[in-house]
Amino acid sequence: xxxxxxxxxxxxxxxASMSTSERIKAIQKMPENMKKKREIRxxxxxEITEKSRPGRTHFFHCTQCLQGPALLFRRFGNSLAEYFxxxxxxxxxxxxxxxxxxxxxxxxFIFLKWLLxxxxxxxxxxxxxxxxxxxxxxxxxxxxxxxxELFTGAGYFQQTxxxxxxxxxxxxxxxxxxxxxxxxLAYIFTVGIYFAxxxxxxxxxxxxxxxxxFINPQTYSGNASRxxxxxxxxxxxxxxxxxxxxxxxxxxxxxxxxxxxEVLHLSVTERLARIVIHLVSWAASLGTAVAACAGVYFxxxxxxxxxxxxxxxxxxxxxxxxxxxxxTSLLNTFIPFFYSWLGHLERxxxxxYQIYVTITRNIILKIxxxxxxxxxxxxxxxxxxxxxxxTLVGQxxxxxxxxxxxxxxxxxxxxxFLRRIIGTTVRVSWGPxxxxxxxxxxxxxxxxxxxxxxxxxxxxxxxxQMIAFSIVxxxxxxxxxxxxxxxxxxxxxxxxxxxxxxxxxxPSFLGVLSVVAVTVWRLKPSEECGPFRGLSxxxxxxxxxxxxxxxxxxxxxxxxxxxxxxxxxxxxxILSALVLIITYLYWQIVEGRKTMARLLRKxxxx
Amino acid sequence: MGNKQTIFTQAQLDAYxxxxxxxxxxxxxxxxxxxxxxxxxxxxxxxxxxxxTLPYELIGSMPELKDNPxxxxxxxxxxxxxxxxxxxxxxxxxxxxxxEMAPRDLKAYYAFKIYDFNNDDYICxxxxxxxxxxxTRNELTPEEVNLVCDKVIYEAxxxxxxxxxxxxxxxxxxxxxxxxxxFHIRI
Numbered sequence: 001x002x003x004x005x006x007x008x009x010x011x012x013x014x015x016a017s018m019s020t021s022e023r024i025k026a027i028q029k030m031p032e033n034m035k036k037k038r039e040i041r042x043x044x045x046x047e048i049t050e051k052s053r054p055g056r057t058h059f060f061h062c063t064q065c066l067q068g069p070a071l072l073f074r075r076f077g078n079s080l081a082e083y084f085x086x087x088x089x090x091x092x093x094x095x096x097x098x099x100x101x102x103x104x105x106x107x108x109f110i111f112l113k114w115l116l117x118x119x120x121x122x123x124x125x126x127x128x129x130x131x132x133x134x135x136x137x138x139x140x141x142x143x144x145x146x147x148x149e150l151f152t153g154a155g156y157f158q159q160t161x162x163x164x165x166x167x168x169x170x171x172x173x174x175x176x177x178x179x180x181x182x183x184x185l186a187y188i189f190t191v192g193i194y195f196a197x198x199x200x201x202x203x204x205x206x207x208x209x210x211x212x213x214f215i216n217p218q219t220y221s222g223n224a225s226r227x228x229x230x231x232x233x234x235x236x237x238x239x240x241x242x243x244x245x246x247x248x249x250x251x252x253x254x255x256x257x258x259x260x261x262e263v264l265h266l267s268v269t270e271r272l273a274r275i276v277i278h279l280v281s282w283a284a285s286l287g288t289a290v291a292a293c294a295g296v297y298f299x300x301x302x303x304x305x306x307x308x309x310x311x312x313x314x315x316x317x318x319x320x321x322x323x324x325x326x327x328t329s330l331l332n333t334f335i336p337f338f339y340s341w342l343g344h345l346e347r348x349x350x351x352x353y354q355i356y357v358t359i360t361r362n363i364i365l366k367i368x369x370x371x372x373x374x375x376x377x378x379x380x381x382x383x384x385x386x387x388x389x390x391t392l393v394g395q396x397x398x399x400x401x402x403x404x405x406x407x408x409x410x411x412x413x414x415x416x417f418l419r420r421i422i423g424t425t426v427r428v429s430w431g432p433x434x435x436x437x438x439x440x441x442x443x444x445x446x447x448x449x450x451x452x453x454x455x456x457x458x459x460x461x462x463x464x465q466m467i468a469f470s471i472v473x474x475x476x477x478x479x480x481x482x483x484x485x486x487x488x489x490x491x492x493x494x495x496x497x498x499x500x501x502x503x504x505x506x507p508s509f510l511g512v513l514s515v516v517a518v519t520v521w522r523l524k525p526s527e528e529c530g531p532f533r534g535l536s537x538x539x540x541x542x543x544x545x546x547x548x549x550x551x552x553x554x555x556x557x558x559x560x561x562x563x564x565x566x567x568x569x570x571x572x573x574i575l576s577a578l579v580l581i582i583t584y585l586y587w588q589i590v591e592g593r594k595t596m597a598r599l600l601r602k603x604x605x606x
Numbered sequence: 607m608g609n610k611q612t613i614f615t616q617a618q619l620d621a622y623x624x625x626x627x628x629x630x631x632x633x634x635x636x637x638x639x640x641x642x643x644x645x646x647x648x649x650x651x652x653x654x655x656x657x658x659t660l661p662y663e664l665i666g667s668m669p670e671l672k673d674n675p676x677x678x679x680x681x682x683x684x685x686x687x688x689x690x691x692x693x694x695x696x697x698x699x700x701x702x703x704x705x706e707m708a709p710r711d712l713k714a715y716y717a718f719k720i721y722d723f724n725n726d727d728y729i730c731x732x733x734x735x736x737x738x739x740x741x742t743r744n745e746l747t748p749e750e751v752n753l754v755c756d757k758v759i760y761e762a763x764x765x766x767x768x769x770x771x772x773x774x775x776x777x778x779x780x781x782x783x784x785x786x787x788x789f790h791i792r793i
Contacts, residue, residue: 024624027625028624028625028626028627029711029712031712031715033684033695034695034698035686038621041624041625042621094792095792098792103784103788212786213783225779225781225782225785227734227737227754227758228717228737228758228762228775228778229717229779229782229784229788229789230782230784230785231675231788233674233704233788233789233791234787234788234792235673236670236671236672236673236674237673238672238673241673241675242743245675245741245742245743245745246743249741249742249743249745252738252746253750256754493787494783494786495783604764604765605764605765605766
């Protein structure tokens with residue numbers, strides 16, 4: 001690559017004219033060995049000091065004294081990055097999992113860790129900005145504590161900071177005429193800013209992942225890259241390596257046999273029969289989803305009656321509130337098995353297609369169950385005349401989260417532990433189970449969706465979910481090591497990770513945003529509890545605040561921004577038109593580049 | 607943040623930080639791993655740049671590498687003389703390229719060199735045959751190996767010269783996004 005003295009001189013000159021961080025990146029990226037890189041680096045540094053030496057002594061002193069602090073600053077930044085690296089949890093655990101099971105199973109645990117950081121962030125800001133001020137203005141809790149509260153979330157917990165209803169609507173100030181803290185604004189702004197930051201983080205991660213991992217489906221062919229690019233260097237366990245080699249040779253043999261087999265020509269009747277089977281199974285799966293939703297809705301309206309009747313302290317009726325979450329989790333656990341069985345019945349062209357169809361059906365089921373629950377909460381509970389509907393919704397979500405967590409642990413026990421016992425003793429032909437990545441990731445996304453919906457009604461719910469996720473991490477890791485074998489088929493890990501992030505963003509997060517938007521803008525908060533009692537909507541707190549600000553000349557610009565940018569439809573219309581125009585331009589540029597690439601490829605071949 | 611270590615001078619550590627993707631702590635940790643392979647050969651003081659080389663057998667016995675079918679090629683590619691015996695510089699280089707911070711082009715360049723068994727800057731059919739045998743532990747028959755190599759060359763060879771050049775390889779890597787996560791050794 002580096003031929004001749006001239007090329008090196010030019011390179012040194014180029015590097016010397018770059019900024020420090022660019023130069024470091026360029027040196028790191030050079031495909032040379034360490035000795036050569038160090039030589040070039042030293043030459044570059046010498047040239048930089050030489051360039052600043054001749055002539056102006058003042059300038060020389062200045063650059064010298066700039067270089068000293070610049071170097072110190074970089075070293076400080078490096079050590080800060082190191083300490084941040086210390087916070088990287090579970091580095092060793094992830095290494096072991098990757099070593100024995102490969103990158104695809106590792107992607108599940110990395111996804112779990114990523115979701116944990118969302119919950120940690122939410123818990124920290126909710127706790128600091130909403131809960132701690134509330135502690136200063138807390139009312140005493142007169143309800144007694146029985147153990148059942150941990151499961152139902154009601155009773156003692158109802159009068160604690162766990163739920164929306166406990167928070168005051170007052171402006172808290174400890175000292176007379178001292179600094180005051182407006183709880184209404186704090187609540188709505190904390191939740192709003194958290195969701196805005198989450199939106200940005202999800203959007204940017206998804207876009208980066210999509211950009212890095214996008215494959216043009218027309219030119220993708222499996223064999224060459226399967227051979228040369230997918231050997232997993234992470235795997236360092238001897239048994240796992242042998243297993244992977246065996247799987248690869250089996251796959252290659254299968255592929256070679258497929259090439260020799262002729263393409264199946266199906267007659268018209270056979271094709272019709274296949275289409276009918278596909279339609280019937282789709283109808284069956286959608287029908288089960290609709291039936292599940294109807295069941296959940298019926299049960300939840302039953303639940304509402306229990307609360308309206310007011311037997312809140314009755315042990316039996318409290319335990320009866322657990323029926324809804326248990327039934328929901330049962331439906332979420334067993335209907336996917338039905339879908340897998342349907343998937344086996346229909347004979348798909350490729351196994352990959354079967355996995356995608358099954359995952360799609362599972363997503364539709366889970367999203368419709370969450371949807372029907374949100375409809376029930378927002379339309380039935382909110383409109384009912386019960387005392388504190390937000391706390392009731394918060395309790396419902398708490399119970400759902402808790403029961404989902406318990407079912408996740410049980411699922412691990414039955415799905416992996418018992419299945420291994422069966423697979424190694426009773427029916428040895430089955431063998432030990434493989435770790436079902438798709439099902440587990442969907443469970444995580446479902447749990448995170450519930451948590452996000454619950455943030456508005458129960459600010460400390462992310463903390464509970466954080467603890468739940470940590471326990472799930474350890475349980476799944478132990479179960480994986482003890483019970484499972486490495487996956488046989490090669491998963492397209494990068495594509496799967498992108499799809500998981502997309503699923504987290506698109507139905508899950510955007511759905512949550514719409515639910516929160518409806519709650520904040522349209523629903524009337526309850527009269528007797530919570531930070532927004534007495535207002536016509538939660539958003540009214542912000543508009544009232546803007547009206548107050550109008551009287552102060554110092555904050556006229558805030559009022560101007562509010563009236564002319566945030567609440568004006570014209571502004572958003574212009575913004576959307578601009579975004580559409582820019583998208584169209586970028587799309588045309590991409591099309592042009594594709595044509596260019598095609599022409600260039602033809603030139604190389606000829 | 608204190609300068610408690612006496613193994614390297616500050617200038618040496620700065621140079622290592624500029625030339626690899628590692629932070630100061632990681633470099634010191636890697637030095638400990640290197641020294642653990644042969645404590646009697648590796649001195650604790652590198653300030654006078656001693657010329658210490660560890661033989662391939664020790665490198666190949668590291669837990670991260672000992673079951674990797676390509677460990678010998680990896681050691682040969684990153685060692686100075688191409689014989690698999692590595693100095694500390696080579697050791698740091700190797701794990702830097704195999705770390706997760708290394709960009710795709712750098713990894714593709716070194717992966718290409720690893721699969722190029724005869725070091726002629728092209729992956730020809732005999733290189734591919736050796737690769738396939740290492741990947742499948744010699745379980746395929748010679749005819750199957752031949753068929754597979756023909757298919758790979760047919761699919762990946764863009765300039766139609768019967769062997770894969772670095773550009774062909776990089777072109778293939780772009781369409782395999784898993785490469786970044788699989789060509790990675792965590793240490």
